[in-house]
Amino acid sequence: MKNILIIVICFHLGILRAQELNYCKYFYLDVSETESKGKTIQLYSPEINLDGDDKFSSFLKKHDNRFNYLLLNKIADLDRIAAIFPDTMKLNDEFCRSLSDNKNIVNYFKNLTPRSLTTWEQKEVLFSIDEMMMVASRYFYVDKVNEKDTTLISHICVGIHGQNEIGSSSDLTLLEAFTFEGIFYYLLKDSPPLFERNFDDYLKHSLEMNKRKFTTFEILLNAVRNECYTEMYQNDDLKRKLVKYYKRNKNNLNFELKINGS
Secondary structure (H helix, E strand, O other), rough: OHHHHHHHHHHHHHHHHHEEEEEEEEEEEEEEEEOOOOOEEEEEEEEOOOOOOHHHHHHHHHHHHHHHHHHOOOOOOHHHHHHHOHHHHHHHHHHHHHHOHHHHHHHOOOOOOOOOOOOOOOOOOOOEEEHHHHHOOOOEEEEEOOOOOOOOEEEEEEOOOOHHHHHOOOOOOHHHHHHHHHHHHHHHOOOOHHHHHHHHHHHHHHHHHHHOOOOOHHHHHHHHHHHHHHHHOOOHHHHHHHHHHHHHHHOOOEEEOOOOOO
């Protein structure tokens, strides 16, 4: 009976410790000022503190991109907080408050944190492979067409992307953060993934085809951009790699990916 009691007490203490994970320790707003053309310009960006040696810090060092995505895309009002600079103590307090008071952000953080370090509800969020590929394809973005020589400027993931163009009635934020991390995981390997080379090929082919029916640069840009979305949505290598990455990380992601046969 005593052993059972000890197990129960330890179990509850474990839950309490998990609930006390303070995300403010790990994320901060970096603010600096620089001079340009005689004017002072303020630069700021939310950052991750990777100097810790606790379990969550160790996890962050391997999975920082899922949280980077949230910090860069889901936190508003940063200009107001940055304006508090150079009072860094007050600035950090306000940034912490903006995170802690935002229930959506806290829930996203929790659902992207291993269950051993936080508290999860039973997995209820279910995404399909189609949704995963729809989200992933929007990170392969065509920025513009150079009007002088009709060359393309494009990028993968970084900066502007096409997530806001999806218009889904579902909240795809967790899927966005996961695919962002998964794509970068493969892009940062020593040899480029096949899907990256495929994207380059799609760009060249689509541009060549659409230039033959040129009317305006805007129409040309939209045609190439949307065709590349479609091609990456259907890309088998990207799909296989993201499914593999999900299977490897499903224990630190609080959502289910509906894979055929599962």
